[in-house]
Amino acid sequence: MKVLKGATLIDGTGGDPIPNATVVVDGERIVDVGASDAVKSPPGAAVIDLSGMTLLPGLIDCHDHLGHTGYGLMDRWELDAPASLRHLRTAQVLQDTLEMGYTSVRDAGGLDHGFQLAVEEGLIPGPRLTLSVSLISPTGGLSDVRSPSGHCCPPPMNLNLPSGVADGPDAIRAKVRELCRLGATVIKCASTGGASSRPGHGPYDREFTREEMQALVDESHDLGRRVMCHALGGSGLRLALEVGVDSVEHGTYLNEDPDLIPMMAEKGIFYVPTLLVYVYHRENVQDHVKERARKLHADHLDSIRRALDVGVKVVAGTDAGGWGHPDNAGELKCMVEEAGMTPMQALVSATGTAADCLGQSDELGTVAKGKLADLVAVDGDPLSDITCLLEKKRIKLVMKGGQEFVNSL
Numbered sequence: 001m002k003v004l005k006g007a008t009l010i011d012g013t014g015g016d017p018i019p020n021a022t023v024v025v026d027g028e029r030i031v032d033v034g035a036s037d038a039v040k041s042p043p044g045a046a047v048i049d050l051s052g053m054t055l056l057p058g059l060i061d062c063h064d065h066l067g068h069t070g071y072g073l074m075d076r077w078e079l080d081a082p083a084s085l086r087h088l089r090t091a092q093v094l095q096d097t098l099e100m101g102y103t104s105v106r107d108a109g110g111l112d113h114g115f116q117l118a119v120e121e122g123l124i125p126g127p128r129l130t131l132s133v134s135l136i137s138p139t140g141g142l143s144d145v146r147s148p149s150g151h152c153c154p155p156p157m158n159l160n161l162p163s164g165v166a167d168g169p170d171a172i173r174a175k176v177r178e179l180c181r182l183g184a185t186v187i188k189c190a191s192t193g194g195a196s197s198r199p200g201h202g203p204y205d206r207e208f209t210r211e212e213m214q215a216l217v218d219e220s221h222d223l224g225r226r227v228m229c230h231a232l233g234g235s236g237l238r239l240a241l242e243v244g245v246d247s248v249e250h251g252t253y254l255n256e257d258p259d260l261i262p263m264m265a266e267k268g269i270f271y272v273p274t275l276l277v278y279v280y281h282r283e284n285v286q287d288h289v290k291e292r293a294r295k296l297h298a299d300h301l302d303s304i305r306r307a308l309d310v311g312v313k314v315v316a317g318t319d320a321g322g323w324g325h326p327d328n329a330g331e332l333k334c335m336v337e338e339a340g341m342t343p344m345q346a347l348v349s350a351t352g353t354a355a356d357c358l359g360q361s362d363e364l365g366t367v368a369k370g371k372l373a374d375l376v377a378v379d380g381d382p383l384s385d386i387t388c389l390l391e392k393k394r395i396k397l398v399m400k401g402g403q404e405f406v407n408s409l
Helices: 082-101 112-118 170-181 210-222 234-243 260-267 275-281 288-309 331-337 343-349 352-358 388-389
Strands: 002-009 018-026 029-035 048-049 054-057 057-063 102-107 130-132 187-191 226-231 245-248 270-272 375-376 397-401 403-407
Touching: 002 375, 029 210, 057 130, 057 226, 057 270, 057 352, 082 102, 082 397, 082 403, 102 352, 102 397, 170 187, 170 210, 187 210, 187 352, 210 226, 226 234, 234 260, 245 260, 260 288, 270 352, 275 288, 275 331, 331 343, 331 352, 331 388
Parallel strands: 002 048, 002 054, 057 102, 102 130, 187 226, 226 245, 245 270
Antiparallel strands: 002 018, 018 029, 054 375, 375 397, 397 403
């Protein structure tokens, strides 16, 4: 049994911080929590003194690409290195991400089920993983990875990461089933192009028909999987909301249609804006990507503010991978400094609300009795300086399921 004492506790609910808090951990779970004068330390428990620090729930990134290292063709076709080296690089990313306080990650494509099994078996350290395996799109969509010359991508080096291209309702249902068979616990699709899509296929270009999108959502829900949908603007964004996806990823032009944000609030659709990836794209070496990212910036921020105003649940997600790892807390910095969220709103977006987005709020996201003991202690106050979560030397304790993966106290 362990007792964490003396920190200021931010519990992930958005409630007032608790100064001089005590959290009691037995095995993998929290068994008591509260102000130190109200919580008794069990006899013989190991005491961890966190005086002067801030204690948080384990942080959650709801949109990452842990197996990706860049946007180039060599990386996307997995030609830049032997498969064994790529896997070892990914294992290092998993460890680095965990050591920065991110104890749960929803991977939005490119990570196979083997990494989840390796983490669960204790072979490698890493966050709890929710996997989409591959992104589903039609021919010509985001999953249609081919070179400018027209050559199709080579056969997959990893049979557990199949192509996500599927056309027509029946083929899309089959693709959802295939991905679930390969370990997907969430289904990722794209209903529009994006900022980094090829020239001629951008944020307003719709990918699926209504029948295809409805088949994807229905099959996913029938199999107990939520749907996360890459959608930026135009008719493809509206279609995603109308058929009932569970979260919109990016949503940069939500503000352009007055019906969309109220529709999200009414249906309880989560919003994962991924601000950080567009910081990278605004300086992209490809002119068409740079132009798109700069053009959407003001609308993106306006969309977030309007969503917050009507009660849409905004969730932290970085879209990391193409631009690097593991500065996941950079998303929280963007939320505060660009979108005008309060530090508390940003923290809740990466804890309590993020766990809700994953469908795991009964286990994760807040510091409460009975929850899994996923905890992070930081030397600093993220309510006054959110960037303290970006400094590795200030992440003093990372606990996942009661096990300490970082302890530099």
